[in-house]
Amino acid sequence: MGVSAAxxxxxAxxxxxAxxxxxxxxxxxxxxxxxxxxxxxxxAPPYALVAHARIVLVDPRAQALGxxxxxxxxxxxxxxxxxxxxxxxxxxxxxxxxxxxxxxxAFTPQIVLADSHTLLLDVTGSLRLFGGLRALLRxxxxxxxxxxxxxxxxxxxxxxxxxxxxxxxxxxxGRRRRVVRATRLAAALDALPATLLPAAALHGxxxxxxxxxxxxxxRRLPRAGLARRFGVGLLSTLxxxxxxxxxxxDYFMPPPVFEAKLELMARVEQAEALLFAVRRLLLQLVGWLxxxxxxxxxxxLTLVHETARxxxxxxxxxxxxxxxxxxxxxxxxxxxxxxxxxxxxxxxxIEVHLSADQVSEYAAPTETLFPLxxxxxxxxxxxxxxxxxxxxxxxxxxVREVAARADHRPEAVVSTAPYQFGKRAAGLAAQRASxxxxxxxxxxxxxxxxxxxxxxxxxxxxxxxxxxxxTSTSKQRAxxxxxxxSRQDTESPQALASRQKAATRQASAMRLGTxxxxxxxxxxxTASSSSSSVRKRLNGRLDGxxxxxxxxxxxxxxxxxxxxxxxxxxARHGLPYYRSTLQIVSGPECIEAGWWDxxxxxxxxxxxSGDDAALYWVYRERSSADEQPAGAWFLHGLxx
Numbered sequence: 020m021g022v023s024a025a026x027x028x029x030x031a032x033x034x035x036x037a038x039x040x041x042x043x044x045x046x047x048x049x050x051x052x053x054x055x056x057x058x059x060x061x062x063a064p065p066y067a068l069v070a071h072a073r074i075v076l077v078d079p080r081a082q083a084l085g086x087x088x089x090x091x092x093x094x095x096x097x098x099x100x101x102x103x104x105x106x107x108x109x110x111x112x113x114x115x116x117x118x119x120x121x122x123x124x125a126f127t128p129q130i131v132l133a134d135s136h137t138l139l140l141d142v143t144g145s146l147r148l149f150g151g152l153r154a155l156l157r158x159x160x161x162x163x164x165x166x167x168x169x170x171x172x173x174x175x176x177x178x179x180x181x182x183x184x185x186x187x188x189x190x191x192x193g194r195r196r197r198v199v200r201a202t203r204l205a206a207a208l209d210a211l212p213a214t215l216l217p218a219a220a221l222h223g224x225x226x227x228x229x230x231x232x233x234x235x236x237x238r239r240l241p242r243a244g245l246a247r248r249f250g251v252g253l254l255s256t257l258x259x260x261x262x263x264x265x266x267x268x269d270y271f272m273p274p275p276v277f278e279a280k281l282e283l284m285a286r287v288e289q290a291e292a293l294l295f296a297v298r299r300l301l302l303q304l305v306g307w308l309x310x311x312x313x314x315x316x317x318x319x320l321t322l323v324h325e326t327a328r329x330x331x332x333x334x335x336x337x338x339x340x341x342x343x344x345x346x347x348x349x350x351x352x353x354x355x356x357x358x359x360x361x362x363x364x365x366x367x368x369i370e371v372h373l374s375a376d377q378v379s380e381y382a383a384p385t386e387t388l389f390p391l392x393x394x395x396x397x398x399x400x401x402x403x404x405x406x407x408x409x410x411x412x413x414x415x416x417x418v419r420e421v422a423a424r425a426d427h428r429p430e431a432v433v434s435t436a437p438y439q440f441g442k443r444a445a446g447l448a449a450q451r452a453s454x455x456x457x458x459x460x461x462x463x464x465x466x467x468x469x470x471x472x473x474x475x476x477x478x479x480x481x482x483x484x485x486x487x488x489x490t491s492t493s494k495q496r497a498x499x500x501x502x503x504x505s506r507q508d509t510e511s512p513q514a515l516a517s518r519q520k521a522a523t524r525q526a527s528a529m530r531l532g533t534x535x536x537x538x539x540x541x542x543x544x545t546a547s548s549s550s551s552s553v554r555k556r557l558n559g560r561l562d563g564x565x566x567x568x569x570x571x572x573x574x575x576x577x578x579x580x581x582x583x584x585x586x587x588x589x590a591r592h593g594l595p596y597y598r599s600t601l602q603i604v605s606g607p608e609c610i611e612a613g614w615w616d617x618x619x620x621x622x623x624x625x626x627x628s629g630d631d632a633a634l635y636w637v638y639r640e641r642s643s644a645d646e647q648p649a650g651a652w653f654l655h656g657l658x659x
Contacts, residue, residue, distance in 0.1 A: 064080075064101045064102070064103050065077070065078060065080035065081035065083075065084060065086070065099055065101065065102050065103065066078045066080075066081060066102070066103045066104075066105060067081050067086060067095060067102055067103070067104055067105070068104075068105055068106075068107060069092050069104045069105065069106060070106075070107055072091060072092045072093075073089060073090070073091060073092065074086060074087070074088055074089060074090045074091075074092065074095050075088060075107075076088060078169070079169065081095075081099060081102055082193070084098055084099040084102070085098045085099070086098055086099055086102060088190045092104060112136065116132065116136050116138075117132070117271075118166065118279065118303055119138065119163070119166055119168055120132060120138055120271050121273060121279075121303045121306045121307055121310075122162055122163075122165075122166050122302040122303045122305070122306045123138065123140060123159065123162065123163075123306060124271075124273060124306035124307060124309055124310035125162065125302075125305050125306040125309045126140065126142060126145055126149065126155065126158070126159060126162075127140050127141060127142045127144070127145045128270070128310050129141035129142075129270050130270060130271040131178065131268040131269070131270060131271065132271050133178070133182055133268075134182075134217060135186065137182055137185060137186070139178045139181060139182060139268065140159075141178075142155060152174070152197075152199065156172055156174070159172070160172070162302060165298060165299065165302050166299050166302050166303075167299060171185060171188040171189055171193070171195065172185065172195070172197070173185035173186075173187070173188060173195075173196050173197065174196070174197035174198060174199065175196075175197075175198050175204060175207075176198065176199075176200075176201045176204055176262055177204070177259065177260060177261070177262045177266060178259075178266050178268060179216075179256065179259050179260035179266060180198070180204055180207075180208055180260055180261075180262075183208065183211055183215055183216060183234075183260065184196035184197075184198070184207075186215055187211055187212075187215055190215075191211075191212065191215065201262055204261065204262060205261055208234050208235070208260060208261060209233060209234055209235025209238070210233060210234075210235065211233060211234050212232065212233060212234075213226055213231055213232060213233055213234050213236070213237050214226075215234075216234060216256060216257075216260065217256075218252050218253045218255075218256040218257075219234070219237060219253060219256075222249045222253065225248070225249065226249075234257070234260075237253075237257070238257055238261070242254060273306075273307050273310045273311065274307075276374075276375070277303075277304055277307045277308075277373075277374065277375040277378075278372070278373070278374045278375075279300045279303050279304070279372070279373050279374075280300075280370060280371065280372040280373070281296050281299055281300055281370065281371050282369070282370050283296060283368065283369055283370060283371070286325050286367035286368065286369050287364075287367060287368045287369075288364060288367045288368075289364070290359045290360075290362040290363065290364050291356075291359050291360060293320075293322070293359060293368060293371060294352070294355065294356055294359055296371045297320065297352075297355050297359070297371060297373070298348075298352055300371065300373040301348060301351045301352060301355065301373070302348065303373075304318065304346075304351065304373065304375060305346055305347075305348050305351070307375075308346040308375075308378070308381065309346060311378075312380070312381060313344070313346070313378050313379065313380060313381050314343075314344025314345050314346045314378070314379060314380070314381030315344060315345065315346065315351075315375050315376075315377065315378050315379075316340060316341055316342065316343065316344045316345070316377045316378075316379065317338065317339065317340035317341075317375075317376040317377035318338075318339055318351075318373060318374060318375045318376055318377075319336050319337065319338050319339070319373070319374050319376055320336070320337040320339065320355070320358075320371065320372070320373055321334055321335070321336050321337075321371070321372035321373075321374070322334060322335050322336075322337070322364070322368045322370075322371060322372075323368065323369055323370035323371070323372065324364075324365065324366035324367060324368055324369070325366055325367045325368070325369045326366065331366060332365060332366070335364075335365055337358055337359070337362060338376070339354050339355055339358045339411065340377070341354055341407035341410070341411070342403055342406075342407055343400075343403060344377075344378075344379045344380075344381050345381075346381055350404070353408065354407065354408070354411045357408055357411035357412040358411050360412065361412060361413075361414075406418065406438060410438055415437055415438065416437060418437070418438045419435040419436060419437055419438060420435065420436060420437075420438045420439070421433055421434075421435055422434050422435070422436060426612060426613070427610050427611075427612040428610065428612050428613055428620050429577075429581060429610075429655060429656070430581065430585075430655075431613070576605075576626065576658070577636075577656075578634075578636045578655075578656030578657055578658045578659070579656075579657075579658070579659045580656055580657045580658075580659055581655060581656045582654060582655055582656060582657075585638075585653040585654065585655045586653060586654040586655075587651055587652070587653055588601075588637065588651075588652040588653060588654055589652075590651075590652055595627060595637050595639075595652035595654070597629060597635060597637075597654055598629055598630070598631065599629045599630035599631070600629075600630075601627035601628065601629050601635060601637065602627060602628050602629075603625045603626075603627050604625075604626050604627060604628050604634075605625065605626040606623065606624060606625030606626055607623035607624060607625055608623070608624040608625075609622070609623055609624075610622050610623075610624060610638075621640065621641055622638040622639065622640060622641065623638060623639050623641055624636065624637070624638040624655070625637050625638065625639075626658075633657070633658070634657075634658035635654055635656070635657060635658070636654075636655050636656035636657070636658065637652055637653060637654050637655065638652075638653055638655055639651065639652050639653070640653070
């Protein structure tokens with residue numbers, strides 16, 4: 020089934036077709052293409068395309084004033100004095116026509132550039148994807164509006180029928196025709212003027228002389244006589260139109276490299292005002308990416324400026340980039356907006372070019388049954404998109420990522436570096452690949468479950484058979500272990516004395532261990548009570564245990580806020596002083612590191628409390644040779 024549309028507005032026209040069974044076509048006529056009317060606004064005057072002093076195409080505003088295709092130029096101006104008559108420009112028409120075809124590649128790759136600037140779209144395979152024929156045609160209309168083109172759509176099961184329905188609506192009666200069922204196609208075609216079909220228009224006078232004014236009357240003529248008088252070409256085209264013969268077409272092939280440009284009808288002096296033109300170019304880019312099953316992670320906007328003096332820069336380039344390949348129009352438009360918002364134009368812009376720089380294979384995200392519960396993958400993607408937006412708005416050098424370093428010194432534990440798009444993209448791709456491998460492994464495991472079940476029976480039998488052997492083997496190992504004791508009388512006096520000294524050292528170590536265990540238990544009890552009191556006071560704060568990932572939580576509490584440079588404190592009665600005398604509530608935590616880079620730190624860290632009930636992270640420098648901490652006190656952090 021096909022749908023076709025013909026457009027007659029300030030840009031180009033197009034037909035689109037949708038089908039449930041056979042081909043679907045979309046046709047469009049090109050009025051605006053011929054004169055670059057894509058940049059005109061709704062306030063522009065009515066336009067008409069004139070060739071040889073005859074009106075060949077009109078836009079809806081001119082049509083509303085009574086101007087029709089075929090009128091003489093003088094007659095049209097008498098009806099609408101404000102009518103703007105434009106001359107054909109084949110090169111610009113062709114460029115605009117292909118730009119529209121490129122944008123519509125987002126709906127189907129099977130697009131035909133037909134006669135009279137009409138596009139034929141076979142959308143048979145796209146109906147379910149876009150929610151049916153009505154929804155598909157609605158989205159095609161939105162895309163055409165976004166590119167600055169107006170279209171009337173015709174729908175039919177064959178390409179020629181869709182083309183005729185679109186042309187009839189564009190140049191004849193303006194009536195919308197959408198035929199879905201092939202059984203109703205003949206009745207709809209029979210009523211159309213015969214001269215709408217190009218093969219019949221070549222013989223318009225001859226057909227009129229014999230009274231054949233409609234396609235139905237031509238079709239009812241004897242085939243043999245019709246072929247002798249008008250040729251087999253007319254019969255062949257009629258058969259293809261009515262679906263009685265195949266109608267193969269050559270599909271439009273998108274270019275291997277994407278480059279598009281748009282001439283502006285007026286100069287633009289504000290960068291943000293360029294977003295309207297950029298959106299039209301992005302629609303083409305989305306269609307091109309869809310046709311190639313690809314995504315883009317960087318494109319360049321080249322702004323052509325109006326030069327006032329010799330030597331002024333002719334153009335300037337804006338590079339828009341992000342991490343993961345994408346082709347959603349909303350995302351591309353958002354990144355472009357963020358870039359334009361912080362751009363100052365060096366001169367007014369008269370033309371915009373867009374080129375895709377980094378294009379790669381695109382894997383569409385897997386849809387979930389419950390989109391609101393997409394899990395960590397969805398949260399990770401959202402975070403990446405947020406960072407991309409910040410980079411586009413602030414610049415690459417202004418957005419930095421935090422990384423952990425293998426260093427115990429608090430001021431050296433964390434480092435920052437510019438956000439790396441490629442690294443994050445590779446990370447996400449690796450995570451997706453890992454997830455896919457895990458799913459494949461799970462499938463293989465379930466497939467081999469039956470094999471494992473059968474193998475377990477034979478394994479139990481073999482285990483019972485080897486039980487007696489393992490028992491005898493363990494007895495032999497026990498006898499071997501007892502053998503040295505029975506050979507003590509054969510040892511030399513030197514070996515015996517050495518073993519006795521070792522036994523004496525072990526006995527004294529056990530006695531000392533018993534005493535040290537008691538002291539250690541006392542210290543641990545004190546530290547435990549101190550630590551529990553500190554943790555209670557930290558509950559509800561940013562650096563409290565409730566806000567830390569258990570696997571990443573440090574052994575001792577760490578403050579959220581660190582001083583850029585540790586603040587040296589005075590001491591009163593041996594205790595640090597900061598607004599008040601600080602009382603030690605936990606510690607010490609000894610940190611010794613950095614001897615390898617010449618900035619060694621030998622510190623004892625404590626958690627202290629002041630009269631304001633705030634908790635402070637302080638340390639005291641000590642010498643590694645001293646048993647007790649000594650030296651100056653420093654404030655290094657604040658618990659939040």
